[in-house]
Amino acid sequence: MLIQKPIHLFQKYALPYWKSLSFLAFFVIAHSILSLINPHIVKFFIDTAVGGGAFSKLLQAAVLFFTIALFTQLFTICSTFVGKKVSWKSTNILRTDLVSHCLKLKIQDHHKQNPGDLTERIDGDVTALSNFFSNFFVTILNNVLILLGILIVFYVEDWKIGVLFTAFTFAVFLIINKFRGYAAPHFMKARKIAEETYGFTEEKINGLISIQKSGATAHMMNKLNVLLKNKLLTERKALMTATASHSITMLTFSLGTVLALGMGTYLFMKGTITIGSIYLIYTYSQMLRVPIEQISLQFEDLQRSSASMERIISLLSTKTETTKGEKSNFCHQAPTIEFKNITFAYEQNQNILHNLSFKVKSGEVLAIIGRTGCGKSTIARLLTRLFEHQQGDIFINGNKIQSYSIASIRNNVAYVTQELELIHGTIRENIALWDEKITDEQIKTAFKQLTIWEWFERQPKGLDTPLDKNTLSAGEAQLIGLTRVFLKKPQVIILDEATANLDIATEKLVMEALKKLLNGRTAFIIAHRLKTLYYADSIMMLEEGKLLEQGLRENLEKNPLSHYNQLLSKGMEEQLA
Numbered sequence: 001m002l003i004q005k006p007i008h009l010f011q012k013y014a015l016p017y018w019k020s021l022s023f024l025a026f027f028v029i030a031h032s033i034l035s036l037i038n039p040h041i042v043k044f045f046i047d048t049a050v051g052g053g054a055f056s057k058l059l060q061a062a063v064l065f066f067t068i069a070l071f072t073q074l075f076t077i078c079s080t081f082v083g084k085k086v087s088w089k090s091t092n093i094l095r096t097d098l099v100s101h102c103l104k105l106k107i108q109d110h111h112k113q114n115p116g117d118l119t120e121r122i123d124g125d126v127t128a129l130s131n132f133f134s135n136f137f138v139t140i141l142n143n144v145l146i147l148l149g150i151l152i153v154f155y156v157e158d159w160k161i162g163v164l165f166t167a168f169t170f171a172v173f174l175i176i177n178k179f180r181g182y183a184a185p186h187f188m189k190a191r192k193i194a195e196e197t198y199g200f201t202e203e204k205i206n207g208l209i210s211i212q213k214s215g216a217t218a219h220m221m222n223k224l225n226v227l228l229k230n231k232l233l234t235e236r237k238a239l240m241t242a243t244a245s246h247s248i249t250m251l252t253f254s255l256g257t258v259l260a261l262g263m264g265t266y267l268f269m270k271g272t273i274t275i276g277s278i279y280l281i282y283t284y285s286q287m288l289r290v291p292i293e294q295i296s297l298q299f300e301d302l303q304r305s306s307a308s309m310e311r312i313i314s315l316l317s318t319k320t321e322t323t324k325g326e327k328s329n330f331c332h333q334a335p336t337i338e339f340k341n342i343t344f345a346y347e348q349n350q351n352i353l354h355n356l357s358f359k360v361k362s363g364e365v366l367a368i369i370g371r372t373g374c375g376k377s378t379i380a381r382l383l384t385r386l387f388e389h390q391q392g393d394i395f396i397n398g399n400k401i402q403s404y405s406i407a408s409i410r411n412n413v414a415y416v417t418q419e420l421e422l423i424h425g426t427i428r429e430n431i432a433l434w435d436e437k438i439t440d441e442q443i444k445t446a447f448k449q450l451t452i453w454e455w456f457e458r459q460p461k462g463l464d465t466p467l468d469k470n471t472l473s474a475g476e477a478q479l480i481g482l483t484r485v486f487l488k489k490p491q492v493i494i495l496d497e498a499t500a501n502l503d504i505a506t507e508k509l510v511m512e513a514l515k516k517l518l519n520g521r522t523a524f525i526i527a528h529r530l531k532t533l534y535y536a537d538s539i540m541m542l543e544e545g546k547l548l549e550q551g552l553r554e555n556l557e558k559n560p561l562s563h564y565n566q567l568l569s570k571g572m573e574e575q576l577a
């Protein structure tokens, strides 16, 4: 999705709520008109009382005053309710769009941004837009109307007052906008330093154990102190500048009060206006402040939120996974998989895989071996389309990998690594991942087959126990990862050091259980341990991203000239370590 102009954001997310926006406009404008009426009633009250008017008239004026005040408050409540409704509904849809967009981003793009940055965009930047979505146009319209209303009343009372306050209004706008500009860069700087401080704290809290172990606590505290001192100085400067600007604005408005009272008294002395009119002019001169400030504030807010808009638009414009693919039906049986002349680099011009070609037959289990960093896991990442290869083709059952939808690939190619990604939820949710077809009984049977039944029996609430990664041993975490695959039964399975954290006896039992699962499926085993390879039909050996050797395991074992045979005789674990 490419949104070129910020106004498109308003059209896309706020305009669908045009009915609520119309109600909001009605409540806000009705509120303003009513608040403009009340000073007239007070003027009438004063003039009637001074002129010795009837008590019943004064009573009627008081009742009318109260009724209008009541409705004014009622409209305030209604406008707050509708305004919040529009701003939350529209921004929540934007938030949802951003989250769903982020979930589709290529892993490369995820790696470019830290999670804090994305959270700031999805929450901070979107929240900054809520006022623009719900209030900007309504508030501007409303305050322009109030401003015009007040000036018209001034002209009606006396044209000289009208001219004076028209000039005053222009002058105040100029002064406010001039001084407001001074504080903005200081606040920007303060926000940047705040972000730095939060980023530093988050990073260090995450790496708490390493910091304690390395004895770097004092060094970290010194660095934090420097950051906090910097934050204090910048924020103080920003606040002082803002306070100074505010004081100048307040002084200007005080000048307006002096003008109103002076001019009112002068005209009263001349007998042109009544004492009630002095009250009216004074009150309206005070009321002038709100629309002037509101209009300036709205434009200032628009300026501030335009930075947020830019960031949101740039995130939404980041291309998601390149080719989406049409085929949602993967294969009903284990597919053949072929890599043909694949070249791949994470960073430009630093090829990790070089013109790599190999084929895995339907139902074959291929073990990939090679030294650390030779590109074994990279093959898995390309096959699950976490990354896109730059040259060559990957075929699944003779069809290019790009022709399959991402969802069908992720549902049918299971990639189990050493690292277990846990979600915040119960054991059941973590295993079934909301697949309702997976029953509790199936989960429990899988636990027994995968030898984690004892661990499961210790869980106080059974499958409803919340799963906490910190309470799992590395081996238990791997077994939970394997249980997911065991229940999902995908057509392609990639085990990337998936049993590396298990003791040898447990690994043997787990591999026996996995052997049944791998039967009839196309599978890849990436491993450093020799024993794990006995479950493979064939072996592929890589060296610096190039194919060194591929063949049936039994043949390679028997061939004294094969690299695999030499590895076995010299001790593979030592050779590949």
Ligand SMILES: Nc1ncnc2c1ncn2[C@@H]1O[C@H](COP(=O)(O)OP(=O)(O)OP(=O)(O)O)[C@@H](O)[C@H]1O
Pocket (backbone or CB within 6 Å): 111, 346, 347, 352, 370, 371, 372, 373, 374, 375, 376, 377, 378, 379
């Ligand atoms: N996201 C990434 N960005 C840049 N380079 C990467 C990235 N992931 C891996 N690499 C680099 O690519 C090379 C191959 O990595 P890969 O994870 O495929 O190796 P491997 O053979 O699986 O290693 P191991 O046996 O240690 O798991 C390594 O040099 C690694 O540093």
